[in-house]
Structure formats: structure tokens, C-alpha cells
Amino acid sequence: MRWVFNIAWLALLAFLATTWPLLPDVVGSPRFMLPRDHYTAWMLTLAIVGPWLTTYGSLLAARHWPRLINLPYRDHWLAPPHREQTLADLGGRLAALGLGLLVLFAGLHYHALQRAQPHWPQVPADVWTAGSVLQGLGLAVWLLALMRRFNRLPVVAAPRPARQGSRSTDLVWRETQLMWPLLAVLLPASVGLTLAVTHAQASAGQAWMPAILPMLLALVFGRMTTEVHGDRLCWRFGWLPWPRWRVDLDDIIAVDAAQSRWTEGWGIRFTSDGMLYNASGTQAVRLTLRDGRHVRLGCQEPRLLIGALQARISGR
Structure with missing residues (x-):
């Protein structure tokens, strides 16, 4: 090549x-x-x-x-x-x-x-x-x-136990974070583009069209929701069903508090410490999975998420 x-x-x-x-x-x-x-x-x-x-x-x-x-x-x-x-x-x-x-x-x-x-x-x-x-x-x-x-290490940290069927599937914990850095840029951009096109065309008939892309980005990535159910951890961005991820609790071997540097940014990022999913701030929770991967999830209350996960993991 x-x-x-x-x-x-x-x-x-x-x-x-x-x-x-x-x-x-x-x-x-x-x-x-x-x-x-x-x-x-x-x-x-x-x-x-x-x-x-x-x-x-x-x-x-x-x-x-x-x-x-x-x-x-x-x-x-x-x-x-x-x-x-x-x-x-x-x-x-x-x-x-x-x-x-x-x-x-x-x-x-x-x-x-x-x-x-x-x-x-x-x-x-x-x-x-x-x-x-x-x-x-x-x-x-x-x-x-x-x-x-x-994004996948060539090692297996531990064998996967038999899947537990005794856990409830009810919602255990949920947190939603608005992605303020993105919204602070996109919303003024939408207004500015609309005003600029209106001024250039002297008509507001189609002036809203340049604002579609910033509004769509805000709809898809404007917030991050993290949920712990009975047997899985799920997180997603925006107000649409996608993008969405999930990890079975049986695939998590450790969870601890972590930090993300401001230089790593926000959104969906791959870093030297594995994948980072973050909406705002620098507080995060690090998951260690059985295949050796690390995943960091931005979180406003890391202790609450760690407590919800450890209680479910230790109850295998």
C-alpha cells in the first residue's frame, strides 16, 4: 500500500x-x-x-x-x-x-x-x-x-461464568448528562446560520435549512444516558435509540472511579486507556472487562454508579 x-x-x-x-x-x-x-x-x-x-x-x-x-x-x-x-x-x-x-x-x-x-x-x-x-x-x-x-487486547482476563438468571431486569440506576460543550457551540451556530442566510436572501422562507445539521447533531449527541438494569449496563447518546451500547454484568470483572483529561474531549473517543464515552466534566467510571478491555463512562456521581454495579456484580 x-x-x-x-x-x-x-x-x-x-x-x-x-x-x-x-x-x-x-x-x-x-x-x-x-x-x-x-x-x-x-x-x-x-x-x-x-x-x-x-x-x-x-x-x-x-x-x-x-x-x-x-x-x-x-x-x-x-x-x-x-x-x-x-x-x-x-x-x-x-x-x-x-x-x-x-x-x-x-x-x-x-x-x-x-x-x-x-x-x-x-x-x-x-x-x-x-x-x-x-x-x-x-x-x-x-x-x-x-x-x-x-481496541481489543489479545488476552483474556478471566473465564466467563455461567450466565445468572436470577437477577431482576428492572431499572436499578439511571443518570442523564447534557453535553454542554456541544450544545454551547451548536445552538448559537444554528441561530447564526439562520440569521446569515436570512440577511443574504432577504427572505426567511428557507433560512432554517442551514440549521438542520447543527440541530441534528444536538439531537443525536446532545446528552448521554447511562442505565443499570438487572443484568446489563447500557448507555446511549442523544434522544434517539441510536447510538446505543450495552455490556452484560457478567462480562465486568472490576469497576473503579477514574478521571478523563480535558484534552481527551467529549463524545465518543478512543484513548490510550481504551474507549471513552463522556458528555461533560472529567469524572468517570472505569470498567475492566473479561477480554482485557477498559471502558470509561463519564458520570456526575461515580460513587452511585460504582455502588449499583458492585452490588450486582458481587451478587453473581
Whole structure:
């Protein structure tokens, strides 16, 4: 995969260097325009620095400064017994990510070129939109594959006991946290976009449309609800049934209070200590599962959640 990336990288640089004379004197839309030389300098800089940081720069940091790498169970995967295999695996995955970045830069440059070259094949607007959607889906698949590869340790902490059927399935404990950091950004953004479009169009008929995405993000990720039932621990974000996760209590071997750093952010994050699900604040509860994984859940009252879990776990 790396040699494919290297060839594509050289091809992109050659494409940029040989086609810049075909650009108009001013490149861009009426709202944002750059002189041709400035545009070319920016594109060449991005096409050199961006792919390098994504691939070789990230591998260099993983080898020499592993604390800069946000990898699940980083201390395990980058320890000397596993480091070379991990770096080789990461190299192929980062090369695939770099290829996607190269395709993005090539598409942006061709989009600028086709305006100045009407005799070239013209890509319809729907194709550009579909390409953007595919880029986003490809990035999501790449992230899921990375998490699937590194979010599970190759050890089993303890054998799983026989499932207990004596527990009640009633709700034992529930907590809901609003994701204030997200809501504080999205709600003003929705209002600001609506006002900006209304002012630009002098009509409020469709001014609400740009606010759909911030409102949808708030609906899906605006809060986190954690519940302990008789035989399982469940948590979900937002007001919709998805995204939602559950862990059987029989798969939990230990639970303790923990902290999340503000640099780890909020939402759904994979960290060096396993997955983190957090809506606000830095208090959390760490679960140790039988397959060796750690999961941290943000919590306003960690002692209450720990008490609810330990009472059910110890009552196996």
C-alpha cells in the first residue's frame, strides 16, 4: 500500500506543477478568490505537508514520541515486543488514509481547472456531492477498522461464568448528562446560520435549512444516558435509540472511579486507556472487562454508579 501511496503522491505533485499555467489569473468563487500564484503555492504546500504528516510524520511520532499518538491501549501496542508489528500495520492503514487525502486534493484542483477549461470533461455538481459523501463514509469506515484492530487486547482476563438468571431486569440506576460543550457551540451556530442566510436572501422562507445539521447533531449527541438494569449496563447518546451500547454484568470483572483529561474531549473517543464515552466534566467510571478491555463512562456521581454495579456484580 505504501508504494501505491508514494506513486499517487508524486502523480499529484506533477499534476499540480504542470497544470498551474492553465488556471485563470484569479482562482476561486466570487466570495473567496486568490491570485493564481498564491493558490498554487497553497496547494503545493498542502499537498506536500498534509500527506507527509498523515503518513510518515505519524509513524515517526509513533516510533519516537508515542505519547503524541492517540491509539487505544497505546502502551501495549507500542511496547517493544509489539512495536514493529504495530508500526507496520499502522503504515498500511495510514497510507490508505493518505490516498484519500490525495484524491481530495486532486479533486479540488480539477474543480478549479474545469472552470477555466470548458473544453475539458465537466464533472456535474451531483458527482462532486456524491464524492464528498463517499469521502466521509470512507473516513468513517477507516476509523471503525482502526478501532476494531486496536481496541481489543489479545488476552483474556478471566473465564466467563455461567450466565445468572436470577437477577431482576428492572431499572436499578439511571443518570442523564447534557453535553454542554456541544450544545454551547451548536445552538448559537444554528441561530447564526439562520440569521446569515436570512440577511443574504432577504427572505426567511428557507433560512432554517442551514440549521438542520447543527440541530441534528444536538439531537443525536446532545446528552448521554447511562442505565443499570438487572443484568446489563447500557448507555446511549442523544434522544434517539441510536447510538446505543450495552455490556452484560457478567462480562465486568472490576469497576473503579477514574478521571478523563480535558484534552481527551467529549463524545465518543478512543484513548490510550481504551474507549471513552463522556458528555461533560472529567469524572468517570472505569470498567475492566473479561477480554482485557477498559471502558470509561463519564458520570456526575461515580460513587452511585460504582455502588449499583458492585452490588450486582458481587451478587453473581
